[in-house]
Amino acid sequence: MSPIPVLPxxxxxxxxxxxxxxxxxxxxxxxxxxxxxxxxxxxxxKTNKKEVPESQGVISGTVFLIIMFCFIPVPFLSCFVExxxxxxxxxxxxxxxxxxxxxxCMIFLGFADDVLNLRWRHKLLLPTIAxxxxxxxxxxxxxxxxxxxxxxxxxxxxxxxxxxxxYYVYMGMLAVFCTNAINILAGINGIESGQAxxxxxxxxxxNLLELGGDYRDDHIFSLYFMLPFFFTTLALFYxxxxxxxxxxGDTFCYFAGMTFAVVGxxxxxxxxxxxxxxxxxxxxxxxxxxxxxxxxxxxxxxPRLNPDxxxxxxxxxxxxxxxxxxxxxxxxxxxxxxxxxxxxxxxEGDDEFVECNNMTLINLVLKILGPTHERDLTTIMxxxxxxxxxxxxxxxxxxxxxxxxx
Amino acid sequence: MSPIPVLPxxxxxxxxxxxxxxxxxxxxxxxxxxxxxxxxxxxxxKTNKKEVPESQGVISGTVFLIIMFCFIPVPFLSCFVExxxxxxxxxxxxxxxxxxxxxxCMIFLGFADDVLNLRWRHKLLLPTIAxxxxxxxxxxxxxxxxxxxxxxxxxxxxxxxxxxxxYYVYMGMLAVFCTNAINILAGINGIESGQAxxxxxxxxxxNLLELGGDYRDDHIFSLYFMLPFFFTTLALFYxxxxxxxxxxGDTFCYFAGMTFAVVGxxxxxxxxxxxxxxxxxxxxxxxxxxxxxxxxxxxxxxPRLNPDxxxxxxxxxxxxxxxxxxxxxxxxxxxxxxxxxxxxxxxEGDDEFVECNNMTLINLVLKILGPTHERDLTTIMxxxxxxxxxxxRYRVGAPVS
Numbered sequence: 001m002s003p004i005p006v007l008p009x010x011x012x013x014x015x016x017x018x019x020x021x022x023x024x025x026x027x028x029x030x031x032x033x034x035x036x037x038x039x040x041x042x043x044x045x046k047t048n049k050k051e052v053p054e055s056q057g058v059i060s061g062t063v064f065l066i067i068m069f070c071f072i073p074v075p076f077l078s079c080f081v082e083x084x085x086x087x088x089x090x091x092x093x094x095x096x097x098x099x100x101x102x103x104x105c106m107i108f109l110g111f112a113d114d115v116l117n118l119r120w121r122h123k124l125l126l127p128t129i130a131x132x133x134x135x136x137x138x139x140x141x142x143x144x145x146x147x148x149x150x151x152x153x154x155x156x157x158x159x160x161x162x163x164x165x166x167y168y169v170y171m172g173m174l175a176v177f178c179t180n181a182i183n184i185l186a187g188i189n190g191i192e193s194g195q196a197x198x199x200x201x202x203x204x205x206x207n208l209l210e211l212g213g214d215y216r217d218d219h220i221f222s223l224y225f226m227l228p229f230f231f232t233t234l235a236l237f238y239x240x241x242x243x244x245x246x247x248x249g250d251t252f253c254y255f256a257g258m259t260f261a262v263v264g265x266x267x268x269x270x271x272x273x274x275x276x277x278x279x280x281x282x283x284x285x286x287x288x289x290x291x292x293x294x295x296x297x298x299x300x301x302x303p304r305l306n307p308d309x310x311x312x313x314x315x316x317x318x319x320x321x322x323x324x325x326x327x328x329x330x331x332x333x334x335x336x337x338x339x340x341x342x343x344x345x346x347x348e349g350d351d352e353f354v355e356c357n358n359m360t361l362i363n364l365v366l367k368i369l370g371p372t373h374e375r376d377l378t379t380i381m382x383x384x385x386x387x388x389x390x391x392x393x394x395x396x397x398x399x400x401x402x403x404x405x406x
Numbered sequence: 407m408s409p410i411p412v413l414p415x416x417x418x419x420x421x422x423x424x425x426x427x428x429x430x431x432x433x434x435x436x437x438x439x440x441x442x443x444x445x446x447x448x449x450x451x452k453t454n455k456k457e458v459p460e461s462q463g464v465i466s467g468t469v470f471l472i473i474m475f476c477f478i479p480v481p482f483l484s485c486f487v488e489x490x491x492x493x494x495x496x497x498x499x500x501x502x503x504x505x506x507x508x509x510x511c512m513i514f515l516g517f518a519d520d521v522l523n524l525r526w527r528h529k530l531l532l533p534t535i536a537x538x539x540x541x542x543x544x545x546x547x548x549x550x551x552x553x554x555x556x557x558x559x560x561x562x563x564x565x566x567x568x569x570x571x572x573y574y575v576y577m578g579m580l581a582v583f584c585t586n587a588i589n590i591l592a593g594i595n596g597i598e599s600g601q602a603x604x605x606x607x608x609x610x611x612x613n614l615l616e617l618g619g620d621y622r623d624d625h626i627f628s629l630y631f632m633l634p635f636f637f638t639t640l641a642l643f644y645x646x647x648x649x650x651x652x653x654x655g656d657t658f659c660y661f662a663g664m665t666f667a668v669v670g671x672x673x674x675x676x677x678x679x680x681x682x683x684x685x686x687x688x689x690x691x692x693x694x695x696x697x698x699x700x701x702x703x704x705x706x707x708x709p710r711l712n713p714d715x716x717x718x719x720x721x722x723x724x725x726x727x728x729x730x731x732x733x734x735x736x737x738x739x740x741x742x743x744x745x746x747x748x749x750x751x752x753x754e755g756d757d758e759f760v761e762c763n764n765m766t767l768i769n770l771v772l773k774i775l776g777p778t779h780e781r782d783l784t785t786i787m788x789x790x791x792x793x794x795x796x797x798x799r800y801r802v803g804a805p806v807s
Contacts, residue, residue: 030522033522033523033524034522036522036523037444037521037522037523038443038444039521039522058518062515062518065511065535066535066538069511069535069538069539069542070538072538072539072542072543072546073542073545073546076546080549088546090496090497090499090500091496093496093500093546094496094499094500094503097500097503097504097507097539097543098503100507100539101503101506101507101510104507104510104511104514105471105475105510105514107514108510108511108513108514108517109468111514111517111518111521112464112468112517115443115445115517115521116436116439116440116442116443116445117439117442117443118439129471129472129475132472132475132476132478133475133478133503133506136475136478136479137478137503139479140478140479140482140494140499143486
């Protein structure tokens with residue numbers, strides 16, 4: 001197995017650090033351009049009505065791309081300078097370029113979504129389009145669609161299972177899932193960039209731990225992407241942290257989700273990567289009734305500011321009892337019984353009204369802790385992310401024995 | 407040498423045709439999204455003040471990308487299905503993906519420019535950034551920086567000359583040039599999409615003619631990009647033609663310029679490609695005094711509508727005589743003498759004023775032909791584009807590339 005390419009990693013690290021500084025400077029520098037282009041939002045949880053520039057993910061994303069473009073020849077320098085490689089490793093090169101194509105396309109389509117305000121069905125279509133080059137590269141480079149069956153299912157399915165085209169469906173959906181899962185765990189200052197920062201940090205730690213393992217090359221490949229992503233996002237996080245002077249936009253959620261999907265797929269550790277998404281998965285599952293409109297879903301589900309106390313409380317979804325389907329009523333009952341949903345019932349005129357808290361993880365935390373200041377709430381959410389990562393490492397390195405032979 | 411890959415070319419052609427239809431439908435479908443996003447302009451040469459959606463190049467560009475993404479495995483299918491290739495041609499695959507990365511990045515940065523209204527220095531920086539992957543792929547795939555010296559210079563420089571890093575500078579500047587050259591030959595309905603359409607059509611004809619030559623693979627590679635570009639631009643041209651119901655935006659100029667630069671560089675025929683850019687080069691050279699502000703340059707240099715006749719006439723740049731540098735005065739005198747510039751001199755109060763027509767090819771054509779209806783003017787400009795491409799066939803000198 002090849003030795004650890006120390007020099008390329010060091011160069012990547014330095015370029016990432018420079019990129020971090022560049023992003024830090026560029027974000028305030030372009031503020032006026034964004035405001036003039038009407039790419040701004042009002043912070044719904046602040047009493048002042050200041051215009052906050054949106055879509056700043058396009059800046060950190062562009063710096064990321066520039067870093068990666070300049071970095072392209074670096075892992076292969078030894079082939080030119082010292083002529084140390086037996087035949088140019090074209091397939092590794094293709095992987096790098098193909099991954100960048102998917103990420104670049106995603107940043108582009110994400111920015112187009114922010115500008116043009118595309119519909120929800122487009123939010124599922126865009127990541128699929130952007131992941132096409134990834135699928136094509138995977139097809140031509142590996143084409144491997146055989147998975148190792150987890151232990152509990154081996155009696156049923158055997159040791160190995162060829163998923164065939166389903167493997168590609170899985171890869172395509174991974175990108176769709178990652179992008180949208182980050183997008184819906186949102187609404188308080190700093191949570192979007194913060195969660196992505198901690199997820200990428202966890203992936204970096206995982207990659208470093210695995211450098212001593214059998215799949216070193218896959219994890220080096222992942223580091224080449226995660227380091228620039230981490231550092232550019234760090235700069236974005238600095239501006240996005242409470243109180244936010246910039247918002248990241250859907251652009252960032254798309255960018256982050258696709259970058260994670262890319263390293264997970266081409267690094268062959270997508271299952272572990274999903275373990276780092278535990279809070280996002282919990283939020284997604286909890287949100288499902290509202291996402292499918294079984295329980296009515298308002299335009300915004302973020303927590304609400306109480307102007308008197310300055311603290312955030314749960315936000316609510318209010319609807320008529322008769323507008324609720326049987327399934328909706330059932331879900332409300334079960335969730336209320338499990339103490340994960342607060343339901344208020346009342347009468348206004350001729351109609352019976354029902355109110356339930358919006359079904360997001362942030363609201364659930366507020367239900368447990370009571371009204372909290374926004375900065376503390378984001379800190380708690382990020383702590384949950386860290387705990388989720390710790391749990392992920394526990395599952396990956398210990399509980400894994402229940403499912404696979406290691 | 408490998409046989410002509412008929413099936414991939416046919417598949418590419420069919421996908422391009424479908425893409426054409428898709429673009430045709432998508433442009434009107436997204437009109438409201440663009441207007442709401444305030445990506446619209448007013449047609450300065452129309453009396454009505456209708457809002458015309460801008461940046462429609464982003465739609466034709468996205469359809470182009472989708473076609474190309476789906477097409478990626480097609481040239482290599484024979485390797486999987488029939489296992490007919492001796493070792494997977496990774497370097498050709500890398501070329502394809504690298505080219506798409508440069509084009510995708512350019513469409514993205516072009517759209518960002520349209521939305522954020524970036525400054526002029528950014529218009530030179532963005533194509534350079536987008537061409538980086540192209541340069542990197544060239545470096546790792548070929549790395550060849552040796553050129554064949556043209557005959558007149560051989561006594562001086564020898565048969566071959568290794569340009570080294572200058573070759574990369576040339577490639578980077580090619581992208582910058584192509585994007586901006588298309589961008590400044592603009593201002594009348596249909597000219598931007600039209601010129602790109604005819605340039606790509608010329609490149610396609612050139613590629614088809616060269617399929618029988620020594621560099622078949624390079625020209626097949628070029629066709630893989632030029633066919634989808636031609637057909638998506640055709641649909642855009644349909645909506646952009648006089649009277650324009652949509653504008654293409656800087657996005658399109660960036661997209662077109664980069665696509666041409668990509669096929670020229672990776673197909674190794676950049677010099678021939680520049681021959682198809684003769685009108686753009688002439689316009690660029692003629693514009694240089696104003697681009698460098700030696701002669702004062704107003705915000706818009708497009709021709710002006712005469713509301714009474716309904717025809718377009720030259721547009722003018724007016725300034726005080728004393729604000730003009732010596733070089734500026736010299737340029738005005740020489741150009742006036744060569745009959746390529748019309749200069750008016752006058753007095754207003756204490757100042758002497760000078761007026762000259764804006765130094766664009768379109769204005770020059772109007773100088774020669776007099777006031778012309780917009781639709782006829784664009785047609786004439788496109789005829790100029792077509793007639794100069796004929797020049798390549800009869801050029802004197804070294805063959806191909």
